[in-house]
Amino acid sequence: MGVCLSAQAFGAASLTVIWDGDDLRVAAPQLHFLTGKPLERLKDGASVVFLAQLTLTTDHFASIQRRAPERFIFSYDLWEEKFSVTKLGPGQRMVSHLSSSAAEAWCLDNIAMSASGLPQDRPFWLRFELRAAEPKDEAAVIGESGVNLTRLIEIFSRRPRDQQPQWTAEAGPLLLNELKRIVGRAARIL
Amino acid sequence: MRFAWLVSMLGSSLLLAGPPDTETNVNTRYTVESVELAGENPADTADISKGLRGELTRLVGEKLNPAALDDLARRIRRELHVRAVTHRVLRGQKPEQVRVVFDVRGRPAKFEASVPKLLYLSQGGFAGAVAGTATVGSQALTFGAVNDGDELVERYAGIVARYEDKSLLSGRMRLRIQFESYHEHWDQATTAAPGRPGGADPAAGFYGARTNLEPVATWVVARPLILTVGVSFERLQSFPAARTEAANAMVTTLRYHRRLEGSDANQQEWDAGYSLRAATNLLGSDFAYARHQGDVRYVYSWGRSEIVDDLTAGLIAGRAPLFEQFVLGNSSMLRGWSKFELDPLGGSRLVHNSLEYRYRRLKVFYDSGAIWDPGQTVVLRHSVGVGVQQNGLFAALAFPVREGRIEPVFMVGMNY
Numbered sequence: 001m002g003v004c005l006s007a008q009a010f011g012a013a014s015l016t017v018i019w020d021g022d023d024l025r026v027a028a029p030q031l032h033f034l035t036g037k038p039l040e041r042l043k044d045g046a047s048v049v050f051l052a053q054l055t056l057t058t059d060h061f062a063s064i065q066r067r068a069p070e071r072f073i074f075s076y077d078l079w080e081e082k083f084s085v086t087k088l089g090p091g092q093r094m095v096s097h098l099s100s101s102a103a104e105a106w107c108l109d110n111i112a113m114s115a116s117g118l119p120q121d122r123p124f125w126l127r128f129e130l131r132a133a134e135p136k137d138e139a140a141v142i143g144e145s146g147v148n149l150t151r152l153i154e155i156f157s158r159r160p161r162d163q164q165p166q167w168t169a170e171a172g173p174l175l176l177n178e179l180k181r182i183v184g185r186a187a188r189i190l
Numbered sequence: 191m192r193f194a195w196l197v198s199m200l201g202s203s204l205l206l207a208g209p210p211d212t213e214t215n216v217n218t219r220y221t222v223e224s225v226e227l228a229g230e231n232p233a234d235t236a237d238i239s240k241g242l243r244g245e246l247t248r249l250v251g252e253k254l255n256p257a258a259l260d261d262l263a264r265r266i267r268r269e270l271h272v273r274a275v276t277h278r279v280l281r282g283q284k285p286e287q288v289r290v291v292f293d294v295r296g297r298p299a300k301f302e303a304s305v306p307k308l309l310y311l312s313q314g315g316f317a318g319a320v321a322g323t324a325t326v327g328s329q330a331l332t333f334g335a336v337n338d339g340d341e342l343v344e345r346y347a348g349i350v351a352r353y354e355d356k357s358l359l360s361g362r363m364r365l366r367i368q369f370e371s372y373h374e375h376w377d378q379a380t381t382a383a384p385g386r387p388g389g390a391d392p393a394a395g396f397y398g399a400r401t402n403l404e405p406v407a408t409w410v411v412a413r414p415l416i417l418t419v420g421v422s423f424e425r426l427q428s429f430p431a432a433r434t435e436a437a438n439a440m441v442t443t444l445r446y447h448r449r450l451e452g453s454d455a456n457q458q459e460w461d462a463g464y465s466l467r468a469a470t471n472l473l474g475s476d477f478a479y480a481r482h483q484g485d486v487r488y489v490y491s492w493g494r495s496e497i498v499d500d501l502t503a504g505l506i507a508g509r510a511p512l513f514e515q516f517v518l519g520n521s522s523m524l525r526g527w528s529k530f531e532l533d534p535l536g537g538s539r540l541v542h543n544s545l546e547y548r549y550r551r552l553k554v555f556y557d558s559g560a561i562w563d564p565g566q567t568v569v570l571r572h573s574v575g576v577g578v579q580q581n582g583l584f585a586a587l588a589f590p591v592r593e594g595r596i597e598p599v600f601m602v603g604m605n606y
Contacts, residue, residue: 045279045288046256047215073214078281078288084216096216 015128015169019179023112026054026128026171031108033167034074034083034100038132042076042083049073049133054113057125060172065124068113074103118176125172132165215256222249222290223282227266229294240451242269246292254279254288263292272296300325307338309521309603313528314339317521321350328357336372340520343380343512343529343536346400348372364408366420371401379530380512395512397426397435406441418443422467426511437511438473439481442466459489467514479508483516483540496548502559506538516540518561518571525557526573526588526599537561539568551580557588 016027038048049071056066073086077096083103084096087110095106111128118124225246227238242265249258259277267275274295279288307319321334332352339345352368376396406420424437443465450458467481483504490497502523504516515536519527523542542559558572575598577586585602 044277045215045217045254046277075215075217077216078279079220079285084214086214094214 015126015171017126017171017174017179019115019176019181020112021182022114022116024054024056024115024126025109025112026126026169027105027108028128028169029105031130031167031169032101032104033130033132033165034104036165038074038165039100041135042074043078045076045078046135047073047075050107051131051133052107052111053129054111055127055129056113056118057127058122060125061127061170066113068111070111072107072110074107115176120177121175123173123175125170126174127168127170130167215254217279217288218254218256220254220282220286220288222252222254223284223287225249225290225292227292227294229272237270238266239269242266249290254290259290259292266292266294270294271300296327305604306334307336307603309340309601311340311521312600313597314520317341319350328355330354330356336370339375341517343376343515343517343534345375345377346372346513347375348400362410365405366408367403367405369401369403371399373399377530377534379534383534397428397511399427400513401425404441414447416445416447418445421473423473424511424513435476435511436474437469437477437514438475439467439469439479440473442468456490456492459487459491461487461489469508469510477509477511479506479510479514481506481510481514494550498544498546498548500544500546502540502542504540510538512536516561518542518559521601521603523557524559524571524573524590525555525575525586525601526590527571528599532571533561533563538563548579551578553577553579553586555586555588 014028014030016029018025018027033050034042038050041048050073052070052072054068055061055064057063058065071088073088075084076082077084080097082097083100084094085098085103085106086092086094087107093110095103098106113126227246242262246262249255249262256279259279263275263277266272272294276293276295278291278293280291282288302323302325304321304323305319306321307317309317311317317338317340319334319336319338321332323330323332325331330353332350332354334350334352335348336350337345337347348371350368350370352366354367355365358365374397381396402422402424404420404422406418408416408418411417418441420441422437422439422441424439426435426437427433428435443463445463446460447462448460450460462485464482464484466483467479469475469477469479471478481504483502485500485502487498487500506514506516512535515538517529517533517536518524518540519529519532523544524532529536539562540559542557544555544557546553546555554574554576556572556574558570560568560570562568572591573588574591575586575588577584579585583602583604585600587598587600589596589598
């Protein structure tokens with residue numbers, strides 16, 4: 001059974017919040033970020049790093065309660081014309097042979113934030129941010145020695161550079177007890 | 191400390207991340223079919239070194255390695271001094287193969303200071319030139335200062351200003367306008383020499399100041415043939431009388447350059463040129479002459495060894511000012527001899543050959559040549575020398591081959 005709460009969104013995409021087991025997840029079927037410059041770079045055979053961040057606040061973003069950054073690397077198979085996505089981090093996962101919308105959905109499906117300890121009757125807000133890393137930033141956030149966390153946080157703290165693609169959507173106020181809790185991955189497919 | 195919790199939470203997990211391309215770019219399974227360099231301006235990509243070109247070629251047949259492409263793009267950018275170098279990967283002609291295209295984007299605005307010449311000769315003292323060049327795109331503006339007692343009969347000191355557009359007509363033409371203003375100093379050996387230009391008049395033929403305005407255009411006729419055509423408006427202020435003479439001339443140079451690479455890392459290089467400066471009354475010149483000069487340079491290199499042979503010949507017909515006279519016995523021709531001893535006024539006929547063997551930083555050379563005027567006996571002279579050179583610095587000791595007392599000439603310089 002899928003459970004969600006439609007929430008207010010910024011930009012064209014609407015953000016849906018899902019309470020999946022102990023985690024909060026988001027879905028935004030109308031969000032299409034494989035466009036513009038990042039798509040051009042992908043079709044030029046390069047890989048593109050997308051940095052995503054889920055932020056939780058209980059005071060409408062006056063202060064940040066929790067933060068969950070993730071990194072995804074996209075590439076585009078020049079011969080098969082399909083996308084491949086790798087989620088970096090523990091249990092690194094990779095999928096391939098995806099259409100552009102399937103690759104975008106897989107990316108969002110793999111962003112989660114723990115809801116444990118969050119009072120069920122206290123309102124909270126969620127902000128979802130997604131940014132395509134500048135080619136010159138890629139080495140700084142992903143390298144052989146791992147991600148430079150200070151750099152990653154700094155990237156999300158500053159305004160995007162001109163023409164640097166970024167997508168932001170917010171949801172809230174939300175209450176956990178108003179979100180139906182689901183168990184199992186089927187609920188994530190909306 | 192606002193994000194300390196985040197750092198601790200993610201620290202261990204994110205450290206597992208690997209480089210993005212080697213494992214995550216799905217195209218790394220494809221084989222590189224070809225590598226191309228593409229630029230807005232063909233001149234931008236023409237100067238790439240043999241070594242780097244070789245590395246690009248070696249990508250062909252290998253699996254696509256995006257990290258290597260990034261590295262090569264950085265190196266191309268550094269080597270060509272261009273604004274940006276990006277790469278694209280495209281489908282190849284055959285399945286499972288890809289083409290790599292490096293896009294070279296324009297030269298940025300920059301300022302460069304350089305030392306085109308810095309030289310000390312134990313006979314002749316110092317010679318030097320400094321220049322600053324501001325470049326925007328293909329256009330460059332240069333200002334420089336010169337004090338040179340080595341190249342010509344006279345020592346000249348002054349300023350040079352130059353405007354260049356290096357890419358006209360899609361890179362096939364180059365325009366240069368140069369202005370020079372010098373004050374001259376004459377060695378006593380020259381002013382006292384018999385047969386000086388003014389004959390009985392001790393001042394005639396010498397000038398205290400010289401200015402030159404020289405617009406020239408260079409065409410790539412058909413690689414490797416390059417033609418330069420222009421006009422030189424030269425003004426000579428007589429010395430000590432304040433009389434001005436013009437030596438306006440058509441200037442033409444035709445150059446040929448060819449590099450041949452053998453199968454065993456042997457390399458041959460041919461560089462040849464012919465230049466003509468023709469002063470005529472039609473251009474308002476007080477002098478009428480034609481100065482012809484030809485040179486051929488051949489370089490054969492193998493391993494760490496190199497043989498260089500440089501042949502130069504020149505002829506002046508008519509009455510030419512002293513700065514046009516040929517000179518032997520300086521830092522580049524018939525090294526070891528003094529130009530004032532050979533011909534303090536310079537000559538209107540010249541033939542010279544320099545044979546040089548280089549092994550890594552060491553070099554030995556053998557120069558031979560003659561300088562004369564019509565009616566004089568042609569005397570062939572020789573010199574030998576040894577030297578070291580590295581990274582634009584050189585030092586050499588040259589010995590004139592002659593009977594009697596031999597005084598070697600020591601020379602040291604850079605960027606020359």
